[in-house]
Amino acid sequence: MQAVQPQAELEPATHAPSAIERVVTSSQHNLSGTPRPSTPYGARSRVSTPISRSASRTATRSVSGSATASTTGAYLPSGERYFKSRRVEKGSIERAWMDKKDPKEKWVTIIPLLGIVVGLAISGLLIWDGLRTVVNHEYCEVLSENFTTWNSHIWSKEVELGGYGNGQFEQTTDSDENVYIDDGVLIIKPTLQDENLVNNDNVIDLRGHGCTGGRWSDCLASTNTTNGTIVNPVKSGRINTKLGASIKFGRVEVTAKLPAGDWLWPAIWMLPTNNKYGGWPKSGEIDIMESRGNNYTYGQGGNNIVSSSLHFGPNSFNDGWWRNIVKRQALHTTYADGWHTYGVEWSEKYIFTYIDTRLLQVMYTHFDQPFWEYGQFPLSDSNGTQLVNPWSSTGSNASPFDQDFHVVLNVAVGGTNGWFKDGKSGKPWLDSSPTAKRDFWEARDQWYPTWQKQGFMQVKKVVMLQQKGYNGC
Template sequence: MDYRHNGTATTTAQTTPMRPGTPENEAITPAVRTNPFGTPYGSLPASGMGSTSALNMQSQRYFHSRRIKKGEVERPWLDRKDPKEKWVTIIPIIGIFIGLAVSGFLVWDGLRTVVNHVYCPVLDETFSGGLNSKVWTKEVEVGGFGNGQFEQTTNTDENAFIQNGMLHIKPTLQDPKLMDTNNVINLLDSKQCTSTIWSNCVAATNTTNGTVVNPVKSARINTKAGATIKYGRVEVVAQLPAGDWLWPAIWMLPVNDTYGPWPTSGEIDIMESRGNNYTYAQGGNNIVSSTLHWGPNPSNDGWWQNNVKRNALHTTYSKGFHTFGLEWSEKYVFSYIDTRLLQVLYANFDKPFWQKGNFPVSDSNGTRLTDPWSQTGRDSTPFDQDFYLILNVAVGGTNGWFKDGASGKPWVDASPTAKRDFWDARKQWEPTWKKDGQMIVKSVKMWQQQGYKGCR
């Protein structure tokens, strides 16, 4: 709005509002607007409030609460009690006490049943002085040890030798001349055969029918000559091989066939594995198994009733050394890896093995089966005799350890040319042996349980 005064134009930026219907010279003073985000009323100075009513607001606050006294709020739930509600608390408490009691009992029972036997040392082998011939025997044969294995076991340093203070058991290829032409390996002529069975000492290549001598060579050594135990402990520190169709084993056989030929007198497998990698259908070098063999004849072997497998944790057994152990007493036998707490096989001798086996009345050809162990009156029979230790790396076989048709297996167990078929596929499997295709043994320890075999 323009006001002209003495010819001069004066512009008022802010004009005092006029109440409608009043003279222009009566200005209205607007009320003071307080800042809602400013200082609370109670803290404003009196001069800033602008009126008596504003002064009365100095003591006001934004919010004033009143403390509710205890007992003023009604709690009807205290007057109406449901007798079932208390069990919501009682039942979990009872469950906790029962759980603690059961856990305590299991711990107590476990400690009560663990027997800490006293032992006498039988063998403490570190191989620092070589392979002691008074303890170790290199087996020489071509028979495949009843499993149709493909290796010829030798007594040469090619397949079993000491290197860097450790025992190496290493499979190698057979001489191609023995494979490709008619030949005979006769270990009887050289008087090297360690078996008393003729078929374990002679092998032949016949180019007409496709049969061949053992396509690979390896080693199998045992402690039969110098270290045996009847109840006790065994610990072998070893690194297992990596390579297709390799079959490493740490196991025990009886010194004498007291109750009859295998498996009547028993066999203890501390560790068996396969050299194939972890992708192999039946489990490769990431798995080991342990079992007992026992039965009235090979067709009735109760091994499957106590066969147990153990997987390596995020690794394989060919990546480093592990302790493969056995504890064996008149009451039980168990195998373990690295520590007794990590058990693999556990078998109680709590009833006769004939009862455990549930064997048929007769075998497939009608021959009646009889109990070969009951005359002793011991539940541990046949595992109540002197046993010796065996270390070996087998190759292939025709007993089903490597399943037909699985993971590119290049032979069929029932084929008469199984060994030839395996040999013909050597360009596939031999390269997998190059890096770690051997079992390396750092040490072997054997103890005899006190009270047996001169351990007093």
């Protein structure tokens, strides 16, 4: 019987534990709470990632059932074990999926491409349909005003005190103090009233002095130091083309720079020339642009915001303007900082306003239903009086905007109709106060300095175009 040679004892430096033994040893050592000594500089790194208890138990069972173990490591002099990680070299692993492609893989490319093609087709169809429905009307030129001189055959200066029932504080004059031309630019400039007329008992009577208002209150005002009422505390200008330029359907463009000054109210608008359906607002009003002279900090928006709307209704207490008023804010600037063109395009089927380009629309109203329905008016007034449709006999959805309108340019000041809301940004009067004008006047040290730099509206061009097929065009 051959003697069995005793197996030589492996030196610690040459014995290599299996990978599983290293995991178990590392895990048990970690779970025991005994800290591992740090790896000396230059030595190969040991396993430092903690292993869960379940992983440790699984690894231990695997070791106990294993017959063989790889010898890829060695003992450190301290008895601890380490392993050397090996990075898989590029190209050493076969990539069978590169030899035979999945037939479904092509859809990863086809589906996005189909989506792009379909999206472009739909966009093209929408653009085509939009262009197809745009009506490019032909026009006759009615007015092209560059304000080289004052044309009294076209323009009229209004002289009155009433302010169209808005409770405005200005007296409009025909004086060159308030409306004049300076180097090809029309200037409409508010100025202070004569202090003697405001501070002492006085009467302003414009009857016989060219008053253009239709009511006695448009031509008479007084100061009564006893009850606190005063004459209009400021003067300003309002002009119109009623005398020489009106259109029924067409286009109007006004190039202007708006004023900067507290409680100023610039406007570019249109009124019916003959009031075919009755007094305001039965015959309508087209507001191309309205704004406020206050700066951007004002609660309702100052000269950084303009608005457009239509006024229409059976009486002044039932006005449908709220159905289509739209605001447009200037981008990183104000409308007092530069020139802008404020326009309206108006036909028998629609009306819209815009700024600088027809593509930048502000207010758009399509005449797809009668204005009586569009206005959503009640059956009766607040006092129980039945409301009557003033446009019922026309059979036109465009009524009352199917008659001649002319252009109005003005700078109003203040007012008691709510355009400047009570309590916003230090407003110095209350609309309901019987002394609203005096309260405004007494606060002039606050607001008048804000007018000094640019408290006036500038207009350098007005164009009126008549749509062909109407008014002899």
